Amino acid sequence: MSRVPPEPEVENFLAMLAAQRGAAANTLSAYRRDLAGAVEVIGPLGAAGRDDLAKLSAAWIDLAPSSLARKSSALRQFYGFLIDEGLREDDPSSALPRPRARRSLPRILGHQEIAALFVTAEDDARSGSPEGLRLLAFLELLYGSGLRATELVSLPLAAVPRDAPFLTITGKGSVQRMVPVSARAVHALADWLAARGKGGRFVFPSPRGGHLSRVRLFQLLRDLALRAGVDPEKVSPHVLRHAFATHLLEGGADLRVLQTLLGHADIATTQIYTHVDSARLVALVNQRHPLGPGMVS
CATH class of the missing domain: 1.10.443.10 (Intergrase catalytic core)
Known part of the structure; x- marks a missing residue:
């Protein structure tokens, strides 16, 4: 099994997930594997730039959409952590590959x-x-x-x-x-x-x-x-x-x-529910935003 090299930023990130978010052992192991897989392709993550992250598209091209989304999410959270801690000023995660399909929506009862x-x-x-x-x-x-x-x-x-x-x-x-x-x-x-x-x-x-x-x-x-x-x-x-x-x-x-x-x-998990209320959100913008039809005099 591949292992993340002794990169302090990665270890601190995993420690934060455990301490502040209460991530379970299985979740931490999954994040560690995903980060280790990225290291094998682009090298140390702390210093990686957009061009480095762009290389992951070719390496992960055969992954299922759900696996690709999970790996990309792990890296986005990692770089968000670095920015929050003042260890980086830039966020290269916009260069990460995106899944080809949206996450399936939950079944809903009316x-x-x-x-x-x-x-x-x-x-x-x-x-x-x-x-x-x-x-x-x-x-x-x-x-x-x-x-x-x-x-x-x-x-x-x-x-x-x-x-x-x-x-x-x-x-x-x-x-x-x-x-x-x-x-x-x-x-x-x-x-x-x-x-x-x-x-x-x-x-x-x-x-x-x-x-x-x-x-x-x-x-x-x-x-x-x-x-x-x-x-x-x-x-x-x-x-x-x-x-x-x-x-x-x-x-x-x-x-x-x-x-x-x-x-x-993670708020991203909760955001799956926003699909049900797009009409209300559009109405809210139209009613409350300064440039919405209801606010323009």
């Missing part, structure tokens, strides 16, 4: 489909059965707070405060974030906890000990979709997380706020 899921889940919860109350709590937290499936099923009881509408979530890279919980979700969660009984340290325990599995969560949501008249192939915990982000952005949420709520280390 408002009517979300409403159908809630109608069915609320009907189940009205029966007072623990299963129905648990399912509604799942739906409220996935769509209402944008939790990842793993974050939801492994949620410890200690993460649920008694006097504040927030959850303390431990996400990727063991980074903690505070996630607001809507009044509806607080009510659904309280009903479930009352029906849950005692024992275990997880909000959603498994009958066999530990917590409910991601696979079982997926199955329960697919069954809910089928009963709600929504295509089960369109419904998953991650799709509900996408819907949370998309519908928040449609409602005017700031992209940086959305990044915090989703627990994304």
